Structure formats: C-alpha cells, structure tokens
Amino acid sequence: MGTADILIRFALIVIIFLISLVVAMYSTYAERKIAAFFQDRIGPNRAGPYGILQPLADGAKMFLKEEIIPTNSSTFLFIAGPSLAILTACIGSAVIPWGQKLTIGTRVIDLQVTDINVGILYIFGVVSLGVYGVMIGGWASNNKYSLLGAIRAASQNISYEISMGLSIIALLMMTGTLRMGEIAAQQHGFWSHGWFTWNFFRQPLGFLIFIVCAFAETNRTPFDLPECETELVGGYHTEYSSMKLGFYLFSEYINMFISSAVMATLYFGGYNFPFMHHLGLSENWVTLLGVGALFIKIFLFIFFFMWVRWTIPRFRYDQLMDLGWKVLIPLAIANIVITGIVITFF
C-alpha cells in the first residue's frame, strides 16, 4: 500500500465523515420541514430561502449557549457521554460500500473505506457501543430522570439487539458472508434467474424485524422512550446544554443515516439499481450512478423514519418489552427456521 493509496483512503474517510455530518445537519432541517408538511404547516422558512440555512442557525445557537455542568455530576463521564455518542455514531460508516470501484487512469479506487470480513459484526459492535454514550451521560448527570432514561435506553437496546441479530442470521444464511461489500455485490442489478436480486424480496420478514429493531436502536419514535419528554423531562439528556446536547441530538441523526445506509445495503441492493448494465454506460458512470442510487435509497429510508415518527405515538414501556421479547424474537427465530427449510429444499 503506497503513500498515494493511504492518501486516497484518508480523503475517502474525510469525505464520508463530512457527508454524514452534512446529511445529519440537513436531517434536522428535513425533520422539521417534513413534520410541518405532515401537520399541514409550512415549517422553518425564515433563515435563507425556504429556511435552507436553518441548520447553521441552530448549530450557531447550540455553540453559543451557556455550557452547564451540574456540580454533583461526574465531570469526566459527563463530557465523555456525548463524545462517545457522536464517536460511535460516526465510525459505523467505515464498512458501508458506498459504491463499486472507480477507475481513474490505472488506479482503482474502492468506494468503501474498508471491506473487513466481519463487516456486519463490526456494525453490530458499533451499534451496541452507541448505547454507552447514552448510558454514561445519563448516569453521570446525577439526575433521576436522566438515570431512568439511561436505564430505558440500555434495556431497550439489549432487547432489540437480540432480534436484530437473529434477523441478520437469516440473511447471512442466504448470503454466506459477513462482508458488506460482498453482500452488496451479490444483489447485483435488480432481476436475475426469475426473481429479484435484492435481499428484501428474499427476506421480507427479516427486513421487517430489522427495520423495527433499527427504529429501536436509533431511539426514534415509536421507541424514543429514553428521551420521552412527557415522562422524563428530557430523558438521558435532561442535564445537558449547549453543544453537548447538540452532540446527542446530532448523533441520533447520524445513527439514523448510518442505519438507513445499512438497511439499504443489506436489503435494498446498496449501490445497485435496475438495468445498471443495460444502459451502455462506462464502468465509472455506473459506479457514480450507483452512489447516487444508494443515497436516494438512504434518503427514502430517512424520510420513512420521519414519516413514522410523525404518525405513531410512543409505545408504553411494557408494550415495548412485550413487542421485543414476545413477538420479534420468536418471529426472528421462525424466520431463521423458514429460511433454513427454503435453502435446504429449493
């Protein structure tokens, strides 16, 4: 691996990092705008044309707010909480294949930061770490509401990670690999051998379980109990102010972006799009269009996240646990069994 390769890799990391930040930033704007449309309103429209500059204004506001660290909190952990939340949110994007290979001259650039052979496990690890930010922050605040929010976040994530893992096992039985790059490559095109190539059409139940768990893992409505305003003031970030609060909110949006990317890659063909090799375009153009297709899928998922948020009320805590343990886990196991039978006999 030469210096040039390392530089290219580094540039790719920086670009992906910036893209996730910008997407997260504009997700806050989109969230408010979409919420407004769902409620027959207009939404933010004062900062710049159509309120385009609203995220910048919000960011500036967050930076300029007074920073409050409660006297009886554990200062180090109090700061570590949001830092960890945003860190784990950002590193998840490392194994997502953003596109096929680009060829510039003789150099071949892989649009995936690293195609490690345990890609999905890595994502799971990162997602599980994500709850530490919430837990540490909630515990360090030394506040009952924060602590309750943190406990809820922890138990919710544990419960839903199980069914998420089980739903993935069924997928892995079909793909036979943990590499994200290879899973995306297997879903090449859209149609082959008389059936869709995208995993959604092979694992509809698994996808359903996965998306429900993704909602729970990103703490989005209807599973936003950790920050349940009506019961817990602000949940785990009750005591947070200024940019530390901003980091928590921001990490939620980055998580949403990453989990949308994961869902698009695992179940909706990633960078693949229909007729990608019947258009008569050169490889590089197909790759670039593929990146565009992936981002369109991601944005559709983000829209879906927001659509659900502004439709469904929050679960009660016992309902949440019932759904996780009594419905999703048995369903996921049944899905594994069905997948096994299908693989064996067909």
Place this chain on the structure above:
Amino acid sequence: MEPLSNKRKAIESKPLNFLERAYLPAILQGLSITMKHFFRKPVTISYPEEKREFSENFRGMHSLKRDEEGRERCTACGLCALSCPAEAITMIAAERQKGEEDLYREEKYAAVYEINMLRCIFCGLCEEACPKEAIYLDGDIVPADYLRKDFIYGKDKLVEAPLNQ
C-alpha cells in the same frame, strides 16, 4: 334513565383480534393518513407578509378622524376618557386660535391626546361615546414594542393622515 339525545351509543369492548394485535395494519393506516396530509395545502398564514382578513366589526388601533375638509374632528370634550373602563385615554384641551380654522373643526381641540395601548381593552366604548364621530377603532393590530413608554400613543400616531397628502 331516558337518553337526553339520541346520540348515545352502546360501546362494546371486544378483545383485539389478531390483525389488530399485529400493530402493522393500524400503522399502515396511520401512515396513509399522514401521507394524505403531506400533500395537503398548508393552512399556515405567514403573518407579517400575509394577513388574515379581519371581520367587519374588528376593533383594532384607534384613529382620530378628520372631517371632509381635513380638520380634526375631536373637540376634547373628554367623553371618551370618561367612558373608558380601562382609563386608558388622557387629553389636554386647548382653545383654537385665529387662523387655525382649517386645522380644527371646533373651537376647542385636543392639544395632547394619549391612549395607553397597554391599558386599552379595545371595547369600543370611546367610539360609542364620541359625539363628534372623531374616534374609531378601525386600525390594525397594535404592534409589539420593547418599552412600556412606547405604548402610550400620542396624536402623532393616532390622528389620520391629512387629506391633501
């Protein structure tokens, strides 16, 4: 008991059936409802640029009227101040001098006429009390301001613009 209206309905509480317990049909129904709203025209009125139409009997900011020759109608009789339940109106009367006949209709006029908009309750009793048809609450909404003293509106804000302008 006899029902007072025929609107009473017997409510049955059946246990949820399988589809209802499965959440998903209800969620899909909810999603379709919100999607309908997504494409609906927003009902928002962007206030400072766009204004909702006032009703005919809306009572807004006061204006002191002029007659058809452009002279102030107010004669500073004080009936408006007397009728004001909020005691928002004060005035100082003055006698019309020679040569001011084109400014003031009556021989006495209000040299100072102040309404405290923070006290005013926009009841319209001053309007009713006025024998000279000099005051009407036909203006806009009183705008916001920062200081209490700026809500005491004098003649500069209340009197109608002169005719020839």
